[in-house]
Amino acid sequence: MPTLRDLPAVDQLLQLPGSSQLMERFGRPLTLQAIRASLDDLRFQLKEHKLPSVPSNDQILVKTESLLVEWTKSTLVPVINASGVILHTNLGRAPLSKAALQAMAEASRGFSNLEFDIESGRRGSRLIHAESLLRRLTGAEAAIVVNNNASAVLLVLSALASKKRVIISRSQLVEIGGGFRVPEVMKQSGAKLVEVGATNKVHLSDYEEALIEPAALVMRAHRSNFKLVGFTDEPELKSIVVLAHGFGVPVVDDLGSGALVDTAKYGLAHEPTVQESLAAGADLVCFSGDKLLGGPQAGIILGGADLLAKIKKHPLARAVRADKTCLAGLITTLLHYLKDEAEREIPILKMISMRPEQVKGRAEAWAAQLGQGDVVQGESTVGGGSLPGESMPTWLLALDVKSPDKFLKSLRKAETPIIARTAANRILLDPRTVLIDEENMMLECLKKELYEND
Numbered sequence: 225m226p227t228l229r230d231l232p233a234v235d236q237l238l239q240l241p242g243s244s245q246l247m248e249r250f251g252r253p254l255t256l257q258a259i260r261a262s263l264d265d266l267r268f269q270l271k272e273h274k275l276p277s278v279p280s281n282d283q284i285l286v287k288t289e290s291l292l293v294e295w296t297k298s299t300l301v302p303v304i305n306a307s308g309v310i311l312h313t314n315l316g317r318a319p320l321s322k323a324a325l326q327a328m329a330e331a332s333r334g335f336s337n338l339e340f341d342i343e344s345g346r347r348g349s350r351l352i353h354a355e356s357l358l359r360r361l362t363g364a365e366a367a368i369v370v371n372n373n374a375s376a377v378l379l380v381l382s383a384l385a386s387k388k389r390v391i392i393s394r395s396q397l398v399e400i401g402g403g404f405r406v407p408e409v410m411k412q413s414g415a416k417l418v419e420v421g422a423t424n425k426v427h428l429s430d431y432e433e434a435l436i437e438p439a440a441l442v443m444r445a446h447r448s449n450f451k452l453v454g455f456t457d458e459p460e461l462k463s464i465v466v467l468a469h470g471f472g473v474p475v476v477d478d479l480g481s482g483a484l485v486d487t488a489k490y491g492l493a494h495e496p497t498v499q500e501s502l503a504a505g506a507d508l509v510c511f512s513g514d515k516l517l518g519g520p521q522a523g524i525i526l527g528g529a530d531l532l533a534k535i536k537k538h539p540l541a542r543a544v545r546a547d548k549t550c551l552a553g554l555i556t557t558l559l560h561y562l563k564d565e566a567e568r569e570i571p572i573l574k575m576i577s578m579r580p581e582q583v584k585g586r587a588e589a590w591a592a593q594l595g596q597g598d599v600v601q602g603e604s605t606v607g608g609g610s611l612p613g614e615s616m617p618t619w620l621l622a623l624d625v626k627s628p629d630k631f632l633k634s635l636r637k638a639e640t641p642i643i644a645r646t647a648a649n650r651i652l653l654d655p656r657t658v659l660i661d662e663e664n665m666m667l668e669c670l671k672k673e674l675y676e677n678d
């Protein structure tokens with residue numbers, strides 16, 4: 225039986241050329257740690273009498289290398305979204321346009337005038353960068369960009385309604401997902417939540433009764449990921465605004481997704497647009513940058529200059545501010561809208577506007593390249609808390625495999641994981657959400673799984 229004395233010393237291992245190579249790749253301190261960890265493991269096995277013979281020094285280094293590879297592997301990796309859910313929160317929501325990516329890289333590469341006024345040579349404000357574009361696009365008087373829409377809501381309520389009443393319909397006290405619950409965020413801000421109406425029916429008179437006592441805000445929240453059907457009713461934003469303004473109370477509309485274009489033109493239901501909310505008289509509108517807008521993660525608050533001035537001054541505004549890469553990507557995304565090229569440049573709008581024949585053509589090309597699979601009809605969804613219950617017709621590649629669950633798992637474990645779905649024991653892949661420049665990589669991986677491993 226080998227004993228502890230048969231194990232090499234750390235120094236011995238460090239003399240080997242293999243160690244120098246590892247140190248070059250992974251740095252000296254980490255390599256040392258890994259060598260020690262490998263030896264510790266061997267020592268443990270020896271003590272437990274689980275080691276019939278001591279491995280060679282080269283074998284120990286192989287083990288060390290695999291430890292180092294594991295320790296330095298990124299946990300955040302690109303995946304291919306073949307699920308047909310366009311705005312998949314778990315898959316990072318909106319992929320960005322080439323120009324937006326370039327702008328973000330450019331903003332990070334060196335220094336920028338993020339908070340520097342070129343004209344005067346003095347300190348400037350990061351708040352101005354997206355503001356003029358947002359004003360031009362929506363007609364709002366003022367705007368601020370923050371980290372995400374959850375922080376936008378928190379900031380609005382904290383700045384305008386702390387310790388004061390905020391009136392909201394019971395039909396809108398929703399959980400968006402990922403732990404964002406409208407009532408909880410409201411409480412977090414210190415606002416006093418005043419619920420009106422019933423879950424399915426809310427009348428203007430419900431709001432009116434609540435407004436008799438002083439209130440800081442009336443809030444409307446997009447229901448996002450669920451739909452109220454059947455015996456339901458609620459007043460339009462416009463009438464809520466007229467009523468609230470009669471009491472001198474401003475109205476904030478949390479749109480969630482925040483479409484700048486009408487989704488009805490793609491054959492989908494009409495998702496309320498930012499411009500409509502403002503036109504209906506909402507004093508403040510907030511929405512996400514990375515949902516239907518198709519930009520980077522951000523929260524955008526638009527509205528009147530007076531209210532925005534209070535919001536910008538609140539200490540939380542500093543805590544939830546947008547970073548320079550976000551601002552660069554958002555500005556570029558907004559420019560696509562301004563230049564009327566959004567549908568051509570913004571990936572999620574390309575996906576939404578892709579015609580079924582186009583999708584079918586791609587699915588057929590995939591089947592041809594793979595030498596198997598059927599092209600079948602199916603549904604893609606928008607996701608991202610927009611257009612609940614809505615789907616769009618699509619074409620899918622359907623593959624028959626021995627064990628669909630095992631196959632899905634091996635696709636997930638590919639070097640670039642592929643996210644697909646199954647139905648009726650078949651693997652389904654939706655070309656709509658697969659980026660064109662990922663197609664070849666995905667097909668190579670599918671071939672390998674189909675012909676070598678399945």
Ligand SMILES: *Cc1c(COP(=O)(O)O)cnc(C)c1O
Binds near residue numbers: 377478481522523
């Ligand atoms: C998605 C959503 C939020 C949260 O937005 P994030 O950008 O994810 O922080 C808030 N309110 C509504 C209505 C939403 O749909």
